[in-house]
Each structure stands twice: as C-alpha cells, then as structure tokens.
Amino acid sequence: MSTKAFIFDLNGTMIDDMHFHLKIWHEVLTSDLGAKLTIEETRSNMYGKNDELLARVFGEGHFTAEEVTAISQRKEEKYQEIYKPHLDLLPGLFDFLEDAHQAGIRLAIGSAAIPYNIDFVLDNLNIRHYFKVIVSAHDVLQSKPHPEVFLKAAELLGVAPDSCIVFEDAPKGVEAAETAGMQSVVLTTMHTTEEFKRYSNIMLYTKDYKNPLLKELIS
Numbered sequence: 001m002s003t004k005a006f007i008f009d010l011n012g013t014m015i016d017d018m019h020f021h022l023k024i025w026h027e028v029l030t031s032d033l034g035a036k037l038t039i040e041e042t043r044s045n046m047y048g049k050n051d052e053l054l055a056r057v058f059g060e061g062h063f064t065a066e067e068v069t070a071i072s073q074r075k076e077e078k079y080q081e082i083y084k085p086h087l088d089l090l091p092g093l094f095d096f097l098e099d100a101h102q103a104g105i106r107l108a109i110g111s112a113a114i115p116y117n118i119d120f121v122l123d124n125l126n127i128r129h130y131f132k133v134i135v136s137a138h139d140v141l142q143s144k145p146h147p148e149v150f151l152k153a154a155e156l157l158g159v160a161p162d163s164c165i166v167f168e169d170a171p172k173g174v175e176a177a178e179t180a181g182m183q184s185v186v187l188t189t190m191h192t193t194e195e196f197k198r199y200s201n202i203m204l205y206t207k208d209y210k211n212p213l214l215k216e217l218i219s
C-alpha cells in the first residue's frame, strides 16, 4: 500500500476532549432530560451523531427534529465553555500535520461532530488550511460504525480506500475504517487497547503523535 491520505477522526483523536463530552452528556441526559444513566452507561452510549445518541437513549421519535437540534446545540455550547481553556492539539500533532502536508499526503477529517464543534477546533487552533476535505455529522446519513463517513472522505479526496489511513480513538471508528477497507492508527486517549482486540486493521497504538513509528507512515 502506498499511503496517499490520512483521515482523522476529531474528538479524542486530534484533541483530548472526550472526558469533557462525557461529563456534559451525563449532565444533559440525566439532570436536563431525566434519563437514569450512570457515567459508565453514558460512556458506552456516547458515540456517533448526537441525534443517534438521543434516539439510542430515549427511543426513536421521542424528541421532534427541532428538539434534537436544540438539545444538541445546547450540549455543544456547554462543552465548548468547559473545554475551551484546555483546547489544544494532542502532543506532536501540529508537526505531524505539517510533515504529512509537506510530503504531499492529503488530509481529511471524518467526524460525528456537528460543524459548530469542528469549526471551534479548526479555527481556534488555526489548522483549517491542512484539511482539503471535512466530512461532519451533517454530511452523512449513518454514523460510525457505518463506513459512510470515511468512504465519503476518500471519494472527495480522490483517493482509493486502501490508500487511506484512518486515525481513531474509538472502537466504533476503527470498525468503520475496517469495513471501509482502511488501515488505522489508534490514539489511546479514552479507550484501552483491550477494547480494540477484535479488529484486524490496526497498524499502531499510540498515546500521541510524538511516537517515532508515525514518521514511517509519511516517508
């Protein structure tokens, strides 16, 4: 395989923010919306697009589309407020993006986040120019573990799936990459390596982008 593109998941992969999402989702789901969920139950339901998460917890059709949009926006405003003082790329990522860009590797984001959160990261950290393609929650019908987000990113980049490497922090994301026919690098910010055991498309586990083995993906 000759690598032509890197597709990055956002939350937990480029920034270490999943603990903030967990805290706010738990607050919103329990205190605001009355669900009876432990933190652990919130953690295991916290993947995919916000509308899918709400349907998983409360059942399909429990909220109107307008209510879902409002709940989702309120949750992301609360998240941005508590996470903003900590907003930063994972160690080594800025240099890794620059090196990949210099080497002609095409870069994309494939995330379940809404554009409001993707813009928050790209614009506050001044890294938007690295990404030729951004596929957000608004661009796909089904979120991870469905491969749509990564296949769409590859298609928009004009790169075959087997020439893409996906960077992910979540088992559902690695599964989406596997179904899309893509290898993956796992960032161990939120999940243990044990949780990824059943996937066969993992090239490397790493806690950040300072790992010297990552350089081999670029050269």
Ligand SMILES: O=P(O)(O)OC[C@H]1O[C@@H](O)[C@H](O)[C@@H](O)[C@@H]1O
Residues within 6 Å of the ligand: 009, 010, 011, 012, 021, 046, 047, 048, 049, 050, 053, 110, 111, 112, 113, 114, 117, 170
């Ligand atoms: O696909 P990504 O970038 O990991 O984003 C996932 C997270 O994105 C956040 O915006 C959602 O509120 C979370 O519920 C979700 O888990």
